[in-house]
Ligand SMILES: [K+]
C-alpha cells in the first residue's frame with residue numbers, strides 16, 4: 053500500500069498541470085464511454101457500435117454535439133438525463149467540478165491542486181483561484197436555474213399543447229444547452245419553433261455569449277460589480293488585459309460575423325424576410341456557430357458562401373477557459389493584431405495601452421498555424437475517405453475543431469477513418485491546441501519558463 | 513525640361529527599389545494590355561472585352577497562363593509570337609531584362625540601378641549583382657535554345673505528320689513554356705501526346721525545376737562549377753544559407769508532393785496504369801503544379817483529394833527570385849521549421865549549422881498568414897459571386913496566386929468580380945506578398961532597417 057502511494061506521489065511530482073488536465077479529460081471520456089455502453093441508459097432496439105459510442109462519449113465530454121447515431125433511438129430517457137449531466141461536466145471542465153466537489157466535502161485543497169486550477173482557469177496569480185472557481189460555478193448554475201424557470205414559464209404560457217412538466221423539461225434543456233453551449237439536438241427541431249420570437253432568441257444569444265466569453269471574464273466582471281457597489285473601497289478598478297482582449301474580440305467577431313452573414317444571405321435565404329428577422333437570424337447564427345451549435349432552420353437552406361462563413365466562425369471558436377473550443381478568439385485576435393502591426397511598420401503590438409509580450413505572440417502564431425495545418429490535413433484525409441462535397445467536409449471539420457456540433461448531415465455516414473478524424477478534432481478542439489503541444493513538454497522544461505510577466509495574455 | 517528632370521530625380525530619391533519594381537510590373541501590364549488590344553495581333557472574328565484583354569495582360573506578365581478567352585480564336589500568329597516574347601519578360605523579370613539591355617547598349621549602370629537589381633535578385637551584397645544577372649540571363653537563354661533544338665529534333669523524328677518548321681516551332685514553344693514556367697496552352701492538348709514518353713517528360717520536369725528554383729541558386733551553382741574546375745583557387749566553396757534552403761525545400765516539396773499524389777490516385781486514375789507511369793505522372797504533376805501549369809490529362813480525371821493536393825502545391829509555389837509565384841517554398845519552409853522548433857521546445861530555429869534570424873521568421877509568418885488570409889477572402893468572394901463547386905474555386909484561387917495557370921475550366925465563365933479577384937491574385941502572387949507589403953513602407957523606414965545580418969534568408 054505504501055509503495056503504491058509513493059509511486060503515485062512520484063508520478064504527481066513529475067506531472068505538469070496540463071498533463072493532469074488532459075489525462076482527466078481522457079479519463080472522463082473513458083468513463084462516459086463505459087456509462088453510455090450500459091444497457092440501463094439505452095433502448096433495447098437502438099444500435100450503436102463501440103466506435104459510435106466512443107464518438108458519442110468524445111462529443112459529449114467536448115460539448116460538441118455531433119452524433120453518428122440518432123440519440124432518441126439509441127438512448128432512453130435516463131440516457132438523455134445522463135447526457136445533460138455530462139454536458140455540465142464537459143462544459144464547466146473537470147477542474148472546476150473537482151474543486152467545487154472538494155469545497156462541498158470540506159477537503160483541503162493542496163498547493164498542487166491550486167496550481168492545476170490556476171492553469172485551467174488561465175489565472176496569472178495563484179491566490180484567489182479557488183474562490184474564483186467557486187463564484188464562477190455559482191454564476192453558471194444560477195444562470196441555468198434562473199433561465200430554466202423563465203424559459204419553462206414562457207413555454208408553458210406560449211404553447212397550448214405543453215403540460216407544465218413538459219414545459220419545465222424543455223425550458224431547462226434550452227437553458228442548459230445554451231449556457232453550456234452543448235447544442236445537442238434531442239427534440240429533432242432545435243430552436244426552429246421559436247425562430248420568430250425575438251425576445252426569446254435575444255436571451256438565448258446572451259446565454260451563449262456568457263458561456264463562451266470565458267470564466268476569467270465572468271469572475272472579473274463579478275469583482276468589478278462588488279467593487280462598484282462597495283463604497284468603502286477606494287481607487288480605480290483595473291480590468292486585466294486578457295479580459296479586455298477577450299471581450300473586445302468576442303464583440304468584434306460577433307458583430308463582424310453577423311454583418312457578413314447578413315450580407316451573404318441578403319439575396320438568398322433572407323430575400324423575402326422582414327428586416328427584423330434578417331438581423332435577428334444573422335445575430336443568432338453569428339453567436340451560435342462560434343460554439344453553441346443551436347440552429348433555427350435547415351442549414352442546407354443557406355448559400356455556399358454562408359456555409360463557408362459559418363465554418364470560419366466555428367474554427368475561430370470561443371474564448372480560452374470557457375465552455376467552447378476552436379482556435380480561440382484571443383489567439384486569432386493577437387495574430388491579427390500582429391499582422392496589422394507589421395503592415396503598419398510597427399515593431400511592437402500595442403493595444404489598450406499595453407504591449408503584448410513576444411511569448412504570447414509566438415504562441416498565438418504557433419497555435420493558429422498548427423490548427424490550420426491540423427484542420428487542413430483533416431479535410432485532405434476526409435476528401436480521400438469520404439464521398440461528400442468539399443463544403444460539407446470543411447463544415448464538419450470546422451464544427452468538430454470548434455466543438456460547435458453543426459453538420460450538413462454527413463456525420464452518420466462517415467467512414468471509420470472519418471469518424472476517428474472527427475474524434476481527434478473534437479478532443480484537440482476542446483482541450484486546446486496549446487495544451488496539446490505543452491502535453492509533451494516535461495515539468496522541468498515548463499518550470500524553467502514559469503516566471504511570467506504580470507500582464508501575460510492567455511493563448512489557446 | 514530642367515524642372516521635369518529635377519522632379520524625376522526627386523521621385524527617384526524618394527522611391528524604394530521595391531516600389532520601382534512593382535511600378536515596372538504595373539507599367540509592363542499596361543503596355544501588354546495596349547499591345548494585345550491592337551487589331552494587328554488579333555483575329556478579326558475574335559471577341560475579347562477590355563476586361564478579358566486586361567486579364568490576359570496580367571496573366572501573361574505574371575506568367576500564370578489562366579485565360580478567359582480561347583487564345584487561338586482571339587489572337588493571330590503574330591499575337592502568339594508576341595505572347596512568347598512577353599513570357600520571357602514576365603518570367604525573367606523586368607530588372608533582369610533592363611540590366612541586360614543596358615549591358616548590350618553599353619550604358620552605365622548607376623548605383624541606384626544596382627541597388628534595384630540587388631533587391632530583385634535577393635542578393636545580400638551589392639557587388640557582383642550585374643555580373644550575376646548577366647550570367648543567369650545567359651543560362652536561361654542557352655537552356656531555352658539548347659532544349660528548343662533538342663525537342664524540335666525529337667518531335668521531327670518521332671511524329672510523321674510534322675514538317676521541320678512545325679517541329680521547330682513546337683520544340684521551341686515547349687522549351688520556352690517549360691523554362692519560363694508559362695504554361696499557356698496554345699495547342700489545346702498541352703503535353704497530352706507525350707504522356708508516355710518518359711525521357712521527354714524527365715527533361716521537361718528538369719526544365720520546370722530549373723526555372724522555379726530561383727536565379728540566385730543558378731548563379732551560385734555556376735560559381736561553384738567555376739570554382740571546382742579552377743585549380744588556382746584554394747579553400748572550400750561555401751553555398752549561402754538561402755541556396756541551401758531553396759534547394760532543400762524545392763526537393764522536399766517535390767518529393768513529398770509526388771508521394772502524396774501517387775498515394776491519392778493509387779486506387780483512382782492510376783489504378784490500371786503500370787508502376788512506371790504512376791511514378792512519372794506523379795513526379796510530373798508535383799513539379800508542374802508548383803508553377804509551370806503544364807498538364808498531361810484532363811484535370812477532371814483526378815480525385816477530389818488530388819485536386820486539393822494540387823491546390824496546396826500551387827499555393828506553395830516556387831523559390832523567391834524565380835520565374836514562379838505563390839507563397840514561395842523557402843517562406844513556408846521557414847514557417848514549418850519554426851513550428852517544429854516550438855514543438856520541440858527549442859528557442860532558436862537552426863538548420864544547416866546556422867540560426868535563422870528573428871526578422872526572417874517574422875517575415876515568413878506574416879507572408880504565409882497574409883497569403884492565407886488573401887486566398888481565403890478570395891475564395892469567400894468567389895463563393896458569393898460564382899456558381900461553381902468549392903473545389904473548382906479553391907483550385908482557381910490557388911492557381912492564380914501560385915501563377916500556375918491550371919484550371920478546372922471555370923476561368924472563362926467567371927463574373928466580372930470573379931475576374932478582378934483572379935487578376936489581383938495573379939499580380940500579388942507574381943510580385944510576392946512581401947513586396948506588396950513593403951510597397952507601403954517609405955524609403956526612410958526601410959533604410960532604418962537596412963543593416964542586414966550576413967546570412968539573411970530571402971522571404972517571399
Ligand atoms: K456545441
Ligand SMILES: [K+]
Pocket residue numbers: 575576577693694695696803804805915916917
Ligand atoms: K504558369
